[in-house]
Amino acid sequence: MAEPGQVPGEGDGEASRPYRPGYELVAEQLLNYIAEQNLRSGDRLPTEQGLAQILGASRNVTREAVKVLAAIGRLSVRRGAGIFVADSAGGLVDDQLSHFRPTSMEDVLMLLDYRTVIESETARRAASLATPIEVRTIRESAETSLVAAGKDDGYAFAKADAAFHDAVGAASHNVFLRSSVAGVRRLASQSDVLLFHGDAPGSLEVAARQHLAIAEAVAAGETDRASELMVEHIATTQSQFERKIRDRLFSLDDRGASGPPPRPSRNTDAGDPPLSPETTAS
The missing domain is CATH 1.10.10.10 (Winged helix-like DNA-binding domain superfamily/Winged helix DNA-binding domain)
Known part of the structure; x- marks a missing residue:
């Protein structure tokens, strides 16, 4: 060992x-x-x-x-x-994921692959089914994420990012898709804590502008475009994630075996663990 x-x-x-x-x-x-x-x-x-x-x-x-x-x-x-x-909150599905390894590149890539499947379909349905109020909510959360990114405010971006993805999920009018999106992001937040200690693996501004593009596609009812943009968005997240993990595991100087514990939570998603910041630029 x-x-x-x-x-x-x-x-x-x-x-x-x-x-x-x-x-x-x-x-x-x-x-x-x-x-x-x-x-x-x-x-x-x-x-x-x-x-x-x-x-x-x-x-x-x-x-x-x-x-x-x-x-x-x-x-x-x-x-x-x-x-x-820990007890699982969702029964059999959560039990099957109880052995997710948040520091394993293999597990993280599988998670992102699953997220691509789920969120691309969620965006497609949102573009087809979103009500005017839901479109406005998606737009506002995307705009808020861009403002936060411009200020390099990770806490504000985390809130807007979570709100954006949840709003797209709500606009799909499928409670199972919306729940799946939230569950995947909770698992991803475990990697944020253990590997990144609350730091964002990539550019907040890039992620925010992708939010805006997806919001506009949803507003225009462009189903294929919304789906394609979400796939691109998650692919960007995956690229940033892989680079950050490589930097984290293989590019830092040897400074000893101890380090500070993760920073306190900046995540306000209901149901998330106390120290699970959703600060991945996603």
């Missing part, structure tokens, strides 16, 4: 060991342990000390990892009872 601060498979030289916070690596290892043991919602985990021994980490770093995973809704820590895999 790699030492905290070292990516498995990398060389042994000082210059070849990119920095990753110890709690981040242990959180990743803990999620892998849950998947390997096929643990499900409500299952109890070993104590902090037991987990530290299993993962080959110190108890302090393990405690920080548990805190982070509890903050993003993957673990539940009950005083006097122990550490548990």
Whole structure:
């Protein structure tokens, strides 16, 4: 098992060991342990000390990892009872996604692929079915995201970004599509916390202008155009995400095995975990 601060498979030289916070690596290892043991919602985990021994980490770093995973809704820590895999809110569907690995490039790419399928169809239907009030809501949230991007205000952009995608989902007039969009974005926010610590992987202005283009296509009733623009929007997000992950994992200097915990939440989406900022430029 790699030492905290070292990516498995990398060389042994000082210059070849990119920095990753110890709690981040242990959180990743803990999620892998849950998947390997096929643990499900409500299952109890070993104590902090037991987990530290299993993962080959110190108890302090393990405690920080548990805190982070509890903050993003993957673990539940009950005083006097122990550490548990967090209960899922959506039954079978959530249970099937309970082993999503937010630091795995493979899992993130699958998530973005699924998001492309869901949101492209959501945009198509919104362009066909949106009422004048829904069109206005989509436009206003897109415009608000552009204003926030111009001010480099990540908090305001996060709110407008979430409002935009939810408004498009609402305009599809399909509660299952709208719910799927929200669920995918909640999973993506876990990667934001563990890998980016609240920083946006890409340009907020680019994302905001794509919001505006989608809003105009919806307003004009251009179904194919709205769908194509949403596909392009998510492809841009994927490109930014991949670049940021590569930078995060392989381009930073080796600065040791510890680091600050994620910044407090800036996400106001109802139902999101307390430390799950939706600041991805998406």
